[in-house]
Every structure is written in C-alpha cells, then in structure tokens.
Amino acid sequence: MNLKKFLRILVIENNEIDCKILKGMLSESSVGTFQLDFTDSLHKAFEYLQKHNFDVVLLDLNLPDCKGLETLKRVNDEFPDIAIVINTGAYEDDLGLKAVSHGAQDYLIKGKYTSYALSKALYYAVERKRVEEELKSAYTRLKEAQSQLIQIEKMNVIGGLASGVAHEVKNPLATILYGIEYLTQKIQTEDEKIGLTLKTMKESAQKANNIVKDLLDFAHSSKLDRKPENLNDIIEKSLQLTKVLLDKHRVQAIKQFGVIPSISVDANRIEQVIVDLILNAAYVMPEGGALVFRTLTRKLTKNYNDVIFYIDKKFSVGDSIVLVEIEDTGPGIPAEIKDKIFDPFFTTRRASGGVGLGLSVAKNIIQSHGGEIMLENRKEGGARVKICLKV
Amino acid sequence: MTKRKILIIDDEPHFTRMVKFNLEETGEYEVAVENEASHGVEAAMDYNPDVILLDVIMPGMEGPDVIFQLKNTESVKHIPVIFLTATVTKDEVEANHGTIAGYSFLAKPTSLTELIDCIERKTQPQY
Numbered sequence: 001m002n003l004k005k006f007l008r009i010l011v012i013e014n015n016e017i018d019c020k021i022l023k024g025m026l027s028e029s030s031v032g033t034f035q036l037d038f039t040d041s042l043h044k045a046f047e048y049l050q051k052h053n054f055d056v057v058l059l060d061l062n063l064p065d066c067k068g069l070e071t072l073k074r075v076n077d078e079f080p081d082i083a084i085v086i087n088t089g090a091y092e093d094d095l096g097l098k099a100v101s102h103g104a105q106d107y108l109i110k111g112k113y114t115s116y117a118l119s120k121a122l123y124y125a126v127e128r129k130r131v132e133e134e135l136k137s138a139y140t141r142l143k144e145a146q147s148q149l150i151q152i153e154k155m156n157v158i159g160g161l162a163s164g165v166a167h168e169v170k171n172p173l174a175t176i177l178y179g180i181e182y183l184t185q186k187i188q189t190e191d192e193k194i195g196l197t198l199k200t201m202k203e204s205a206q207k208a209n210n211i212v213k214d215l216l217d218f219a220h221s222s223k224l225d226r227k228p229e230n231l232n233d234i235i236e237k238s239l240q241l242t243k244v245l246l247d248k249h250r251v252q253a254i255k256q257f258g259v260i261p262s263i264s265v266d267a268n269r270i271e272q273v274i275v276d277l278i279l280n281a282a283y284v285m286p287e288g289g290a291l292v293f294r295t296l297t298r299k300l301t302k303n304y305n306d307v308i309f310y311i312d313k314k315f316s317v318g319d320s321i322v323l324v325e326i327e328d329t330g331p332g333i334p335a336e337i338k339d340k341i342f343d344p345f346f347t348t349r350r351a352s353g354g355v356g357l358g359l360s361v362a363k364n365i366i367q368s369h370g371g372e373i374m375l376e377n378r379k380e381g382g383a384r385v386k387i388c389l390k391v
Numbered sequence: 392m393t394k395r396k397i398l399i400i401d402d403e404p405h406f407t408r409m410v411k412f413n414l415e416e417t418g419e420y421e422v423a424v425e426n427e428a429s430h431g432v433e434a435a436m437d438y439n440p441d442v443i444l445l446d447v448i449m450p451g452m453e454g455p456d457v458i459f460q461l462k463n464t465e466s467v468k469h470i471p472v473i474f475l476t477a478t479v480t481k482d483e484v485e486a487n488h489g490t491i492a493g494y495s496f497l498a499k500p501t502s503l504t505e506l507i508d509c510i511e512r513k514t515q516p517q518y
Binding site for chain 1: 403405481490493500
C-alpha cells in the first residue's frame with residue numbers, strides 16, 4: 001500500500017462540528033495527504049460522486065434524507081467501485097459487523113479514534129476495496145472460464161463417443177453394403193420383390209451411414225474464435241499466468257522460441273491447453289526441474305517420423321507447420337497409461353481431485369484447430385509434448 | 392490375363408469376407424485375407440500381392456505400424472498400399488484428393504466401384 005498516495009475523500013456528514021473535527025484530524029495527519037470535500041445529504045453526495053472522482057467516502061449513517069444501513073446500501077448500489085468508511089455516532093457492535101457485511105470497508109465510531117487511526121483506516125479501506133474488486137473480477141473470469149470449459153468438456157465427451165460409435169458402426173455398415181452388392185450380382189431372378197428388398201436394404205444402410213456422418217459433424221462443430229496469433233506470445237502469457245505455481249514448485253521455464261509465422265487460432269483455447277500442460281508438468285516435478293518451451297516452423301516430409309501426422313488427420317506432405325515442444329524433467333509417462341492418457345475421465349490424480357478431462361480437452365481443442373497433440377518419453381528422461389498446427 | 396492378387400489386412404472377418412467375395416466375383420482378382428495385423432508383413436511376403444488393402448485401427452498393431460514394417464522389408468516395400476478405414480470420412484479423403492501423405496485412402500463404407508477404381512489405378516504400370 002502506498003501511504004504517500006494522495007487520497008480524495010468525500011465526507012457525507014450533516015453535523016458541522018463533526019466536519020470540522022475530521023478536517024482538523026486529516027489536515028494534521030502525518031500518515032498521508034488528503035483532499036476533502038464535504039456534503040450534507042445523500043442526494044447531494046450522489047451528484048458529487050457522479051461529477052468527480054473519489055477514492056473513498058466517509059459516510060455518516062444519520063443523514064437528513066436517509067438513515068441507518070439503508071444509507072450504506074444506497075451508496076454501495078449506486079457507486080459499487082468506491083470504498084466506504086462508516087463514521088457514525090451510533091455504537092452498536094452488531095451494526096458495525098452488518099455494515100462491513102453490506103459492503104463497508106470499515107466502521108468507525110465518532111470520538112473513538114485518533115488522527116493516526118483515521119488516516120490509516122482510510123488508506124486500508126481503499127486497499128481493501130481494490131483487492132475486493134480484483135477478487136470479484138478474478139471470480140467473474142473464473143466463472144466464464146468454467147462455463148466455457150464445461151461446454152468444451154461436453155463437446156469432448158460427445159466427440160469421443162461419436163468417433164467411437166462412428167468407427168464401430170461404419171465397419172458393419174461397410175460389410176452389409178458389400179454383402180448387398182454381392183447378392184445383387186448373384187441373384188438373377190424374375191421376382192421383383194427380391195430386387196426391391198435388396199434395394200431397400202441398401203438404401204437403409206446408406207441412411208444409417210448418413211446419420212453417423214451427421215453425428216460426427218455435430219460433435220466436431222464446437223465454435224472457435226480464430227484470429228492470427230503468434231504462439232510464442234500465447235506461451236509467454238500462459239507462463240505469466242502460471243508463474244506463481246512454477247516458482248512454488250521451483251520449476252525453471254526455459255524459452256527456446258523460434259521465429260514462427262502467425263497462425264489462425266483461438267488464443268484463449270490454445271492458452272487453456274498450454275496452461276493445462278504447464279500444470280501437469282509442475283505436478284510431476286514436485287522437487288523442481290526444468291520446463292523447456294521450443295517453437296519452430298518447418299515443412300512436413302514423407303519421412304516415416306512424420307507419418308504419424310497423416311493418419312486420420314488433415315496434414316499432407318509439404319504442409320508448413322508450427323511445432324510447439326514442451327519438455328519436462330519429470331519421471332516420464334509410465335508405459336501402462338500411455339494409451340489412456342488422452343481418454344476422458346482418465347486421471348492419475350483422482351485422490352487429489354483430478355477429474356481427468358485436462359488432456360482430453362486439450363486434445364479436443366488442438367484437433368478442432370485441425371492440429372495434433374502427441375506425448376512421448378524423452379531418451380534423456382522426462383516427457384515431451386508436441387503440438388502441431390498447420391500454418 | 393492373370394488375375395491381380397489382393398491382400399486385405401483388417402481385423403473384421405465379416406468385412407474381409409465380403410470384400411473377398413465381391414472382388415473375386417469380378418473374375419479379375421484373387422484375394423487373400425489376413426485378420427491379424429501382426430501377421431500382415433508375413434502374409435505379404437508369402438502371398439506377394441499386387442496391392443495391399445490395409446485397415447488403420449486394429450487391436451495389437453495399427454495400420455501405420457504395419458506400413459512402417461512393410462516399407463522396411465526389402466521384398467515387399469514396393470507393393471502399393473491402400474488404406475481402407477472407418478477412421479477417416481469421405482469428406483476428408485475427398486478434400487485431400489484421395490491421398491493422405493502420399494498414401495491412398497478410402498473411407499469405409501466405400502462403394503465397390505470406388506474400391507475397384509482405386510485398385511486399378513494402383514496396378515497400372517508406372518511410367
């Protein structure tokens with residue numbers, strides 16, 4: 001808190017003697033410097049507050065046009081950003097508590113404080129209000145992120161189910177359709193009903209195939225707000241967001257950023273993925289370690305190392321990609337969980353409240369960008385995550 | 392003209408049986424079936440087919456692993472491979488003009504005509 005800061009105070013007080021006392025106390029204060037404005041009713045106070053900026057309101061609860069806690073409530077409702085210190089003659093223990101719970105930052109009893117205590121109270125009130133606002137805004141952001149996450153999780157679960165169902169259903173459908181083709185060729189008969197039966201079966205199987213296709217389209221349709229972004233910036237921001245945690249775990253972030261082109265991504269979603277990967281890395285390195293972030297751009301080749309990018313995906317030989325590699329110095333991925341690590345609801349942290357959606361959501365986000373995410377163990381120990389996105 | 396030899400590596404016996412029946416019915420092809428992906432390379436070496444039809448998702452060993460082994464086995468590395476799989480959609484294949492990473496892809500279910508066209512393209516003499 002900066003006690004050198006100049007505080008602008010609006011005193012809402014209709015007792016002239018009390019006003020003089022306040023003026024005297026604050027002008028001789030050794031704690032800080034104050035600019036005081038006085039007003040003697042609530043409606044005049046509102047006019048003042050609308051026209052001028054104040055840091056804090058010093059509020060009497062016994063005004064000609066409003067009395068009691070209602071006064072506080074009206075100021076707080078009308079001007080929710082300003083700090084409020086109650087300055088009242090009414091000494092009741094539970095009134096003070098009520099005032100604080102209704103949004104006052106402090107509750108002072110007239111005649112019971114010194115100049116020093118008053119000055120401190122005013123500065124503390126401004127600081128409390130600032131922290132409270134920060135918390136409120138963090139809470140709002142958290143709620144927004146949570147609702148987005150729930151939405152993505154839902155889509156992810158549907159997507160996972162749809163892909164699984166699609167694969168399982170398409171195989172027997174292909175068999176049925178080939179069976180019908182075979183019978184159509186082999187059965188040469190005058191009976192129209194047999195021909196019609198085969199035709200009906202074929203059309204029905206094709207209809208089932210279209211339903212599977214619709215389901216897949218629906219599952220992959222989560223909306224992205226894509227803009228040209230540089231992944232280095234997104235990683236930088238993710239590191240800022242997780243700095244406290246990394247410092248706490250004594251994990252050193254090492255940036256090996258390459259010069260990479262901007263690509264069209266939803267920055268918030270990608271940031272969500274990077275943050276999640278950082279959290280995972282910090283978790284597997286409780287004794288500290290290093291976390292390397294490497295970015296580069298290159299063209300995909302027909303080399304077998306790159307074949308993994310092509311199966312089931314949208315990449316082709318010659319595609320320019322941006323590759324993000326994140327390497328930790330943790331224990332690596334145990335062989336027995338390697339196949340399950342991206343599955344929804346799979347977690348090694350159930351006991352500590354892990355839900356098991358982080359990586360499956362990450363995969364969903366990267367795939368919805370037409371990209372791919374892979375996990376592997378490094379020869380030197382530790383794990384490596386690769387995120388590949390098309391330029 | 393001798394019949395072209397097709398090897399199909401896919402873990403679904405019902406599907407492979409129907410492919411075999413249909414292709415052989417044309418009179419142009421002789422079809423061998425391998426339902427165990429891990430025996431895929433061995434089957435290719437024994438049968439020496441003109442084209443291999445390969446599934447992607449199979450238990451134990453997946454299509455990309457099979458192709459990796461095929462391409463690293465001198466006697467079979469030249470055999471053209473067509474991925475015949477439900478893991479890609481028709482739209483994805485069409486968007487890539489039928490190939491992904493230089494490999495031909497067909498999305499299950501694909502019509503017999505499309506399958507035969509693709510096999511024919513693969514067995515044309517290369518100039």
